[in-house]
Amino acid sequence: xxxxxxxxxxxxxxxxxxxxxxxxxxxxxxxxxxxxxxxxxxxxxxxxxxxxxxxxxxxxxxxxxxxxxxxxxxxxxxxxxxxxxxxxxxxxxxxxxxxxxxxxxxxxxxxxxxxxxxxxxxxxxxxxxxxxxxxxxxxxxxxxxxxxxxxxxxxxxxxxxxxxxxxxxxxxxxxxxxxxxxxxxxxxxxxxxxxxxxxxxxxxxxxxxxxxxxxxxxxxxxxxxxxxxxxxxxxxxxxxxxxxxxxxxxxxxxxxxxxxxxxxxxxxxxxxxxxxxxxxxxxxxxxxxxxxxxxxxxxxxxxxxxxxxxxxxxxxxxxxxxxxxxxxxxxxxxxxxxxxxxxxxxxxxxxxxxxxxxxxxxxxxxxxxxxxxxxxxxxxxxxxxxxxxxxxxxxxxxxxxxxxxxxxxxxxxxxxxxxxxxxxxxxxxxxxxxxxxxxxxxxxxxxxxxxxxxxxxxxxxxxxxxxxxxxxxxxxxxxxxxxxxxxxxxxxxxxxxxxxxxxxxxxxxxxxxxxxxxxxxxxxxxxxxxxxxxxxxxxxxxxxxxxxxxxxxxxxxxxxxxxxxxxxxxxxxxxxxxxxxxxxxxxxxxxxxxxxxxxxxxxxxxxxxxxxxxxxxxxxxxxxxxxxxxxxxxxxxxxxxxxxxxxxxxxxxxxxxxxxxxxxxxxxxxxxxxxxxxxxxxx
Amino acid sequence: xxxxxxxxxxxxxxxxxxxxxxxxxxxxxxxxxxxxxxxxxxxxxxxxxxxxxxxxxxxxxxxxxxxxxxxxxxxxxxxxxxxxxxxxxxxxxxxxxxxxxxxxxxxxxxxxxxxxxxxxxxxxxxxxxxxxxxxxxxxxxxxxxxxxxxxxxxxxxxxxxxxxxxxxxxxxxxxxxxxxxxxxxxxxxxxxxxxxxxxxxxxxxxxxxxxxxxxxxxxxxxxxxxxxxxxxxxxxxxxxxxxxxxxxxxxxxxxxxxxxxxxxxxxxxxxxxxxxxxxxxxxxxxxxxxxxxxxxxxxxxxxxxxxxxx
Numbered sequence: 001x002x003x004x005x006x007x008x009x010x011x012x013x014x015x016x017x018x019x020x021x022x023x024x025x026x027x028x029x030x031x032x033x034x035x036x037x038x039x040x041x042x043x044x045x046x047x048x049x050x051x052x053x054x055x056x057x058x059x060x061x062x063x064x065x066x067x068x069x070x071x072x073x074x075x076x077x078x079x080x081x082x083x084x085x086x087x088x089x090x091x092x093x094x095x096x097x098x099x100x101x102x103x104x105x106x107x108x109x110x111x112x113x114x115x116x117x118x119x120x121x122x123x124x125x126x127x128x129x130x131x132x133x134x135x136x137x138x139x140x141x142x143x144x145x146x147x148x149x150x151x152x153x154x155x156x157x158x159x160x161x162x163x164x165x166x167x168x169x170x171x172x173x174x175x176x177x178x179x180x181x182x183x184x185x186x187x188x189x190x191x192x193x194x195x196x197x198x199x200x201x202x203x204x205x206x207x208x209x210x211x212x213x214x215x216x217x218x219x220x221x222x223x224x225x226x227x228x229x230x231x232x233x234x235x236x237x238x239x240x241x242x243x244x245x246x247x248x249x250x251x252x253x254x255x256x257x258x259x260x261x262x263x264x265x266x267x268x269x270x271x272x273x274x275x276x277x278x279x280x281x282x283x284x285x286x287x288x289x290x291x292x293x294x295x296x297x298x299x300x301x302x303x304x305x306x307x308x309x310x311x312x313x314x315x316x317x318x319x320x321x322x323x324x325x326x327x328x329x330x331x332x333x334x335x336x337x338x339x340x341x342x343x344x345x346x347x348x349x350x351x352x353x354x355x356x357x358x359x360x361x362x363x364x365x366x367x368x369x370x371x372x373x374x375x376x377x378x379x380x381x382x383x384x385x386x387x388x389x390x391x392x393x394x395x396x397x398x399x400x401x402x403x404x405x406x407x408x409x410x411x412x413x414x415x416x417x418x419x420x421x422x423x424x425x426x427x428x429x430x431x432x433x434x435x436x437x438x439x440x441x442x443x444x445x446x447x448x449x450x451x452x453x454x455x456x457x458x459x460x461x462x463x464x465x466x467x468x469x470x471x472x473x474x475x476x477x478x479x480x481x482x483x484x485x486x487x488x489x490x491x492x493x494x495x496x497x498x499x500x501x502x503x504x505x506x507x508x509x510x511x512x513x514x515x516x517x518x519x520x521x522x523x524x525x526x527x528x529x530x531x532x533x534x535x536x537x538x539x540x541x542x543x544x545x546x547x548x549x550x551x552x553x554x555x556x557x558x559x560x561x562x563x564x565x566x567x568x569x570x571x572x573x574x575x576x577x578x579x580x581x582x583x584x585x586x587x588x589x590x591x592x593x594x595x596x597x598x599x600x601x602x603x604x605x606x607x608x609x610x611x612x613x614x615x616x617x618x619x620x621x622x623x624x625x626x627x628x629x630x631x632x633x634x635x636x637x638x639x640x641x642x643x644x645x646x647x648x649x650x651x652x653x654x655x656x657x658x659x660x661x662x663x664x665x666x667x668x669x670x671x672x673x674x675x676x677x678x679x680x681x682x683x
Numbered sequence: 684x685x686x687x688x689x690x691x692x693x694x695x696x697x698x699x700x701x702x703x704x705x706x707x708x709x710x711x712x713x714x715x716x717x718x719x720x721x722x723x724x725x726x727x728x729x730x731x732x733x734x735x736x737x738x739x740x741x742x743x744x745x746x747x748x749x750x751x752x753x754x755x756x757x758x759x760x761x762x763x764x765x766x767x768x769x770x771x772x773x774x775x776x777x778x779x780x781x782x783x784x785x786x787x788x789x790x791x792x793x794x795x796x797x798x799x800x801x802x803x804x805x806x807x808x809x810x811x812x813x814x815x816x817x818x819x820x821x822x823x824x825x826x827x828x829x830x831x832x833x834x835x836x837x838x839x840x841x842x843x844x845x846x847x848x849x850x851x852x853x854x855x856x857x858x859x860x861x862x863x864x865x866x867x868x869x870x871x872x873x874x875x876x877x878x879x880x881x882x883x884x885x886x887x888x889x890x891x892x893x894x895x896x897x898x899x900x901x902x903x904x905x906x907x908x909x910x911x912x913x914x915x916x917x918x919x920x921x922x923x924x925x926x927x928x929x930x931x932x933x934x935x936x937x938x939x940x941x942x943x944x945x946x947x948x949x950x951x952x953x954x955x956x957x958x959x960x961x962x963x964x965x966x967x968x969x970x971x972x973x974x975x976x977x978x979x980x981x982x983x984x985x986x987x988x989x990x991x992x993x
Binding site: 061062065066067068094096097098100102104105106107108109110113114124125126127128129132133142143145 | 706707708709710711712713714715716717718719721722737738739741742743746762763764765766
């Protein structure tokens with residue numbers, strides 16, 4: 001029953017309560033009133049009966065003395081006219097009926113039914129079968145002498161009927177009052193529930209996030225209007241929607257809201273509890289909205305900062321990750337995820353053991369734990385192999401601790417240092433080669449003198465022996481091989497820059513053409529054609545013509561050798577770049593090209609792809625040294641850039657080819673009659 | 684559940700209590716009826732007191748005297764109560780009253796039917812005579828002398844009252860004031876207590892002057908403020924109340940009664956209580972001749988003519 005009652009609407013509950021209250025008041029009240037009225041009526045009836053009977057007893061004295069039966073009869077008959085008096089009669093002192101109000105005989109049983117007791121009136125209830133009668137027997141006493149009895153019968157049934165009518169009337173009025181109370185209670189309940197429902201709707205709006213509606217009624221005048229206040233900085237200034245004792249700044253409120261009790265504004269705008277609740281709710285909504293706005297702003301700032309941090313982390317090529325105290329990933333950057341080939345979300349929560357190959361993962365996990373336990377940063381380089389390529393990573397681990405110094409995770413950054421490693425190796429190799437060159441140069445210089453002696457004595461001996469003899473032929477072989485040795489020695493000397501360099505102003509194109517003309521015929525025998533595309537402005541450079549010619553011949557020969565006897569084309573192109581103060585020559589072949597892994601090493605001394613005995617591996621390194629000596633540079637591109645051979649005849653291009661690019665600086669400014677003058681030199 | 688039962692019981696208890704009645708009713712059958720008949724009174728010597736007061740006052744005054752007379756004479760006496768003076772006179776004439784105690788005027792009328800005075804009382808004043816007091820309100824400044832009563836409203840006790848009307852009327856005549864000179868002459872409404880009614884009427888202002896026998900004011904002393912009443916004039920004194928035996932009453936009865944009356948002495952406490960209660964100090968013998976002065980007054984007033992016209 002109680003749960004069912006709790007589901008009733010508030011309005012119904014109020015109505016039920018009012019009906020219950022009115023009922024609880026009215027029913028006992030009606031009962032008590034009825035009882036009291038009945039008692040009172042009974043008492044009054046008795047008093048009245050006593051008064052009437054005593055009055056009758058007094059009034060009949062004279063008539064009894066004079067035996068004036070007519071007057072006596074009139075007296076009892078007068079009483080009989082009263083509605084609730086059933087009878088009245090007079091007895092003389094002997095108990096004889098003098099007069100009575102009955103017609104058609106007197107009910108004799110009445111005579112003995114009641115009598116005065118000890119000279120005082122006596123009341124007795126009589127039951128006639130049809131009704132109850134209060135019989136009053138008052139003695140007629142004259143000068144202390146009993147002269148008879150005056151008897152009156154009052155109908156109690158009628159008196160009780162009057163009381164019952166009164167009770168019925170009270171019940172009727174109570175019911176009317178109950179019905180009448182329902183109307184104002186319904187109005188009251190509707191008023192209250194309407195306001196509560198409005199508050200509820202407002203609360204629902206707040207739950208939905210809409211903090212703008214107002215639950216409380218707006219005031220007719222703002223507090224600033226009532227008090228003629230000019231403090232415009234006060235939050236309550238001009239605000240009719242909210243009450244100033246809830247919103248005003250503390251300096252306006254004095255010692256707090258309690259100080260507002262005597263304020264005119266408070267007394268004018270103060271509402272009941274529901275209005276207070278609504279207004280407090282409004283203030284709460286506004287406060288909430290303010291806090292929410294602040295939170296959103298803070299969230300935007302945080303989001304922006306997070307985005308920036310994320311961008312920084314994601315943009316950095318370093319592999320950055322954060323691990324928790326159990327060494328599971330908390331966050332990783334995009335580079336790390338790309339390194340593992342996974343999405344960041346797939347990494348978070350997992351450990352190195354799960355993400356890396358068994359041997360690597362275990363080692364990394366152990367090292368992570370070591371750093372976490374020792375609470376000291378670690379810095380080391382790790383070698384891994386990815387897709388068959390070696391990868392060097394520089395890994396830094398930084399433990400992270402909470403406010404109490406307890407380790408709660410670690411930050412790990414790893415940088416790919418493979419290229420750096422290669423450079424380091426190349427540097428070591430270069431230093432090694434430089435030492436070797438110096439050694440070879442020294443050896444060659446020492447060998448050159450005995451070799452000259454061997455060559456000289458071989459030539460002298462030839463003069464001493466017959467020209468067609470076997471001895472002569474052997475001497476010629478010695479001479480020839482000695483010359484080969486001398487060339488090797490000369491190359492070694494050149495590589496180690498110990499050869500003399502004689503630089504002069506020279507024509508770049510002529511130098512090229514001189515070398516080309518030397519090899520063109522020999523190359524043609526190997527089905528190799530040499531095509532030239534030279535800058536017509538005939539650039540002049542400052543260089544050693546012999547050494548440069550050696551470079552050109554080396555490059556051309558290298559190109560011819562690359563085609564491996566199958567024939568092809570060699571394209572020599574020169575261009576002057578006055579803006580950059582350089583001249584560039586391209587030596588392109590249509591050979592099979594150079595493998596990428598070899599491109600970084602072809603200028604190393606003694607590096608050759610040719611079979612043993614066919615190359616010393618010194619040609620390109622010597623050429624590299626000469627060009628470097630001239631302040632220029634030599635690089636290789638393979639395959640040749642597309643369209644490079646467009647100037648040549650179609651069909652000549654047989655392979656991807658390779659292009660050697662030689663840049664030489666223009667040592668001297670010159671006017672070569674070109675449309676574009678040379679740019680001025682800085683300084 | 685128990686709480687609900689308790690609540691129900693609490694609500695029903697008064698209702699149940701209302702069903703009970705705290706007194707037993709006596710069963711009476713009103714259908715059983717009979718016509719009533721009064722028993723015949725036993726034969727007795729009837730004694731009546733001229734109803735100048737209420738019957739109860741008359742009864743009270745003469746109850747002890749009648750008890751005494753019964754004891755002293757051995758006769759059975761019964762006091763009866765005629766409602767008016769006239770009825771008293773008539774009842775004496777009809778022999779319904781054997782011993783009459785009346786004022787002198789009533790007596791002289793009864794004497795005409797043969798009644799004879801045999802005793803008269805000594806007034807409480809100690810004299811065997813009494814007079815009429817003409818009274819007015821004390822604050823009535825317009826009444827200073829008897830002559831001022833002309834044009835005033837006069838209430839008297841009864842047209843046949845000696846001290847209450849006739850003696851005063853004689854006094855007015857002696858002063859040349861006739862009945863027609865008054866604005867109105869009214870008499871106290873009957874029956875009984877008429878002397879008191881006159882005093883009360885004057886006291887209430889219902890009339891300007893009133894006439895009562897002497898001694899009346901003392902009777903009312905405890906009931907109203909007697910100081911508000913002023914005695915304007917007193918009439919001449921005439922013989923007081925008289926005991927008369929009706930015509931035909933056995934003389935020995937009269938003699939017994941007379942003896943018993945004469946035997947009463949104010950000196951004896953028991954007798955004094957009887958005498959003072961009856962408003963007298965003693966009883967002395969009387970003869971019819973004692974009332975000639977009253978007859979003269981009645982003639983002067985033209986009472987016979989009045990009676991005939993009334």
